[in-house]
Amino acid sequence: xxxxxxxxxxxxxxxxxxxxxxxxxxxxxxxxxxxxxxxxxxxxxxxxxxxxxxxxxxxxxxxxxxxxxxxxxxxxxxxxxxxxxxxxxxxxxxxxxxxxxxxxxxxxxxxxxxxxxxxxxxxxxxxxxxxxxxxxxxxxxxxxxxxxxxxxxxxxxxxxxxxxxxxxxxxxxxxxxxxxxxxxxxxxxxxxxxxxxxxxxxxxxxxxxxxxxxxxxxxxxxxxxxxxxxxxxxx
Amino acid sequence: xxxxxxxxxxxxxxxxxxxxxxxxxxxxxxxxxxxxxxxxxxxxxxxxxxxxxxxxxxxxxxxxxxxxxxxxxxxxxxxxxxxxxxxxxxxxxxxxxxxxxxxxxxxxxxxxxxxxxxxxxxxxxxxxxxxxxxxxxxxxxx
Numbered sequence: 001x002x003x004x005x006x007x008x009x010x011x012x013x014x015x016x017x018x019x020x021x022x023x024x025x026x027x028x029x030x031x032x033x034x035x036x037x038x039x040x041x042x043x044x045x046x047x048x049x050x051x052x053x054x055x056x057x058x059x060x061x062x063x064x065x066x067x068x069x070x071x072x073x074x075x076x077x078x079x080x081x082x083x084x085x086x087x088x089x090x091x092x093x094x095x096x097x098x099x100x101x102x103x104x105x106x107x108x109x110x111x112x113x114x115x116x117x118x119x120x121x122x123x124x125x126x127x128x129x130x131x132x133x134x135x136x137x138x139x140x141x142x143x144x145x146x147x148x149x150x151x152x153x154x155x156x157x158x159x160x161x162x163x164x165x166x167x168x169x170x171x172x173x174x175x176x177x178x179x180x181x182x183x184x185x186x187x188x189x190x191x192x193x194x195x196x197x198x199x200x201x202x203x204x205x206x207x208x209x210x211x212x213x214x215x216x217x218x219x220x221x222x223x224x225x226x227x228x229x230x231x232x233x234x235x
Numbered sequence: 236x237x238x239x240x241x242x243x244x245x246x247x248x249x250x251x252x253x254x255x256x257x258x259x260x261x262x263x264x265x266x267x268x269x270x271x272x273x274x275x276x277x278x279x280x281x282x283x284x285x286x287x288x289x290x291x292x293x294x295x296x297x298x299x300x301x302x303x304x305x306x307x308x309x310x311x312x313x314x315x316x317x318x319x320x321x322x323x324x325x326x327x328x329x330x331x332x333x334x335x336x337x338x339x340x341x342x343x344x345x346x347x348x349x350x351x352x353x354x355x356x357x358x359x360x361x362x363x364x365x366x367x368x369x370x371x372x373x374x375x376x377x
Contacts, residue, residue: 034357052365054357060350068354072361170350 003078004029004095005069007062008086009036012045015086019049025092029082032072036065042086061170062151070163082154089198090152098191099154108186109159111145111178112152112193121195130214134175137221143182145190148175152193159186169220172213176220183225249318250308262301269294289334 004022008015015033022031033046037059046053054068066083073081082099084090094112101107114121123131134148149172155163162184168177182188236244273290276282300307300323311322 032361052361054361056353056357058353060353064350064354068357071354072358075358075362166347166351170346 001076001078002026002029002080002099003069003073003076003082004031005034005066005073005081005083006031006046006051006086007034007036007065007069007083008038008042008046009059009062009065010038010040010042011086012038012041014088015042016045016049018084018086018088018092019046019051021092022095023050026082026095029095030076030078032069033086034065034069036060036062063168063173064170066173067163067168067170070160070168074157074160074164078157078160080154080156081160083151085151085198087198089196091194091196094152094193095154098152098193101189101191102154102156106187107189108156109178109181109188110154111147111150111188111190112154112195113145113147113150113190114193114195115146116190116192121197126210130210133214134217138175138179138182141179141182141225143179143188145178145188147190148178150193150195152195162186167224171216175217176224179221180224246317250311259301259304262297266294266297266301269297293330 004026006015006018006022019031019033022029031049031051033043033051033053035043035046035053035055037056043053043055052072054072056065056068060068069083070081080099080102082095084092084095090112098110098112101110131147131149135146138145138148159181162181163173163177167180178188269290273282273287273294277284277287300310307319307322310326311317311319314322314325316322316325
């Protein structure tokens with residue numbers, strides 16, 4: 001079974017279009033919307049579009065919503081999961097191309113990258129500096145990824161099992177999670193995708209949030225790298 | 236008399252100054268109040284038994300220090316403080332720091348447990364709705 005996991009929080013306006021496009025572009029995929037405790041009709045519009053809805057009793061965060069989808073997919077026996085955002089940032093038409101390397105067994109985890117030629121996604125200066133920094137950090141661990149914050153990914157069960165564990169963060173699963181997958185011997189690669197700018201005002205780019213983000217990521221990367229070593233030595 | 240000797244003498248004065256009786260009484264009353272508060276909270280089921288030993292120990296510590304004055308004097312010399320009161324503040328703050336960190340650790344564990352529970356609930360409810368839909372007849376709630 002192939003599954004699309006769409007984490008959604010307060011997305012009643014944008015979600016229907018995404019689900020309609022999904023039904024056309026990927027009719028053989030089971031669509032699971034994780035309603036992260038929305039106070040609007042997110043769950044209802046998803047159900048109306050024929051999606052399976054998993055509803056958090058309260059807001060847990062983007063990462064936790066993704067993980068709920070993974071946990072469901074694992075138990076439902078999914079062999080492939082594609083995750084995409086509910087806000088229309090990702091194009092369902094590109095889903096099959098992203099899933100192809102995982103289905104073919106070339107990759108365990110395929111990340112849809114904005115920065116491999118497709119489309120013309122633009123970033124602000126500070127944002128670009130941050131991305132370059134994390135890129136360099138990952139390549140220091142031997143992982144070449146151009147778009148570590150991409151929420152458009154395809155994965156197989158090996159990745160699902162790792163991502164369903166307690167190491168998976170509730171807020172932003174980015175660099176730390178990729179590094180963890182890489183260090184568990186999973187094959188992580190990228191495919192070019194087009195992305196629209198997220199219509200949401202990003203909470204990550206205001207006030208102290210970017211500073212906290214970088215701090216948290218560094219800490220999580222350090223924890224991910226040292227935990228794996230300990231686990232390996234114990235094994 | 237050199238200034239060092241004068242300092243040493245001054246320090247001795249500080250150390251030997253008798254604790255005022257009222258301070259000791261207040262400390263003992265405080266420790267009794269702490270014990271009473273802990274017991275009352277346990278009886279009301281507001282505080283779980285496993286969280287009480289630390290506060291009982293604190294009450295015991297306060298009582299011991301006020302009932303046996305040499306104890307505090309010895310401790311003050313051991314840490315190189317000038318006055319018994321600064322020794323108390325020092326250890327008091329150290330204790331608060333440690334217990335706050337301990338609670339942050341417990342909170343982290345609880346956060347993870349609550350997240351996992353909520354996810355389990357969402358997944359189970361999803362599976363239940365699906366099973367009901369498959370069985371037909373009954374409409375899934377909401």
